[in-house]
Amino acid sequence: MGNPKQKWTSEEEEALRAGVAKHGTGKWKNIQRDPEFNPYLYSRSNIDLKDKWRNMTVSAGSQSVKDKSRTLKARPNPDAAAHVAASTPLSNPHSSAAADDVVFDDSSEAAADSKTAPKYNAMIFEAISALNEPNGADTSAIISYIERRQELPQNF
Amino acid sequence: MGNPKQKWTSEEEEALRAGVAKHGTGKWKNIQRDPEFNPYLYSRSNIDLKDKWRNMTVSAGSQSVKDKSRTLKARPNPDAAAHVAASTPLSNPHSSAAADDVVFDDSSEAAADSKTAPKYNAMIFEAISALNEPNGADTSAIISYIERRQELPQNF
DNA sequence: CTCTAGGGCTAGGGTTCC
DNA sequence: TGGAACCCTAGCCCTAGA
Structure with a gap:
């Protein structure tokens, strides 16, 4: 700093x-x-x-049109938050009803701030590539795989 | 409006x-x-x-009268002309009072000093929970699910 | 590995309205 | 006259891509 x-x-x-x-x-x-x-x-x-x-x-550059109406202004961004999931037109099968009470252990890690992982995509992709064989059946194996792999990085 | x-x-x-x-x-x-x-x-x-x-x-802050202190801080290298400025900041010739005067608040947060405590596990777990229904949902759906959910985080 | 291009974020100064 | 809410932008960091 x-x-x-x-x-x-x-x-x-x-x-x-x-x-x-x-x-x-x-x-x-x-x-x-x-x-x-x-x-x-x-x-x-x-x-x-x-x-x-x-x-x-x-x-x-050039001074673009500054016709910004002084007395009145349009303001986008009324919300766009609050609910998150299920907002996409994706089919979202069933959604299993009350799913938003996931029992996150959430143990520890309260921060979750600042710089986060850059190459998590790669890790997940790798895990999936390695396990995708059988129709991607056991999804939990992906987590196991990733977690197993986390012996070098201290976070995640 | x-x-x-x-x-x-x-x-x-x-x-x-x-x-x-x-x-x-x-x-x-x-x-x-x-x-x-x-x-x-x-x-x-x-x-x-x-x-x-x-x-x-x-x-x-307070109603205290004085307190006009600004978060001013040491500023090395004010000039930029001519040759390299003295590399030695000639700060304190005699070491007596230490120089650490970091005035920043930095409010506690005690334990969670570890940076990067992403809650990706939770996200993945949620995705799997939501998709696990139909028997081994194809793994790519998990990524889709998570990505759809990424309306807040910009990375990942 | 080095370097550039671009996006994202914050700090601080201004501006408007009450 | 001053404060609260909001706007603008310089400076810096981070990451992907060449």
């Missing part, structure tokens, strides 16, 4: 502009490395350069 | 407080998504949560 938000100075912006002029757009790492600009940009990563350029060029 | 200025109810405030206690400050999207608080906050965006928290904490 050592980042209080480092605002770009005009020197840095100028260096970035010059760097893009010299190397072209998208050559962020080259610009950052170039001894000509590095003195100004040594504290910025190539990603920072990219992000900054994005911001700078956005404003350079 | 739907929202000319939606005042916050005490239920919403309470949910927000609880959400901050659970997830910590700054995890607005998580709080909003959390099924525990979503019923109260479904009509508020994560930005609304942030703004409301700002208002609440400003007034809640």
Whole structure:
């Protein structure tokens, strides 16, 4: 968290502009490395350069119609939450009636916050691939398989 | 119209407080998504949560007169011209009073320090519970089910 | 493995309305 | 005059893809 938000100075912006002029757009790492600009940009990563350029060029565009009616505004997003399941046109077989009382053990893990798994899809897919043989019968085996596999990651 | 200025109810405030206690400050999207608080906050965006928290904490602070302290923090590298600035921050030549002055709240949350405690198990379990009826439902249906349910989390 | 493109999120400053 | 609710956007992180 050592980042209080480092605002770009005009020197840095100028260096970035010059760097893009010299190397072209998208050559962020080259610009950052170039001894000509590095003195100004040594504290910025190539990603920072990219992000900054994005911001700078956005404003350079044209001012789109700003007919935003001041006195009245349409506001989407009334809800879209609350109920979750069964909202899709999917057939959703039976749904087994009162299914929303699933007895989640829910043991531990109360957080469930921030960065979550990136490659869970792969894991599930792998499990299914490995077990899909018999018509995907025992579904619980998938969980077993995945859980079995969780000896390296500490979460999940 | 739907929202000319939606005042916050005490239920919403309470949910927000609880959400901050659970997830910590700054995890607005998580709080909003959390099924525990979503019923109260479904009509508020994560930005609304942030703004409301700002208002609440400003007034809640106290009636004490002084207290103008800002969350200002050390800012290395102000200049960006010429050559590399001194690499040594020349902070405290003599080590006496420590330098740790992290003013951040970081409200407790004690035990759950472990990041990433996804509840994917619960989701998968729910999917299987809902689909298990018709005998070994094909495994891909489980993924479909979970994906359909992903109206809140963006990853997965 | 390295790097870029793009999406997503937060912090903070502004703006509007009461 | 000031506060509450809302809007805008810079900066940064994360991940997929080349």
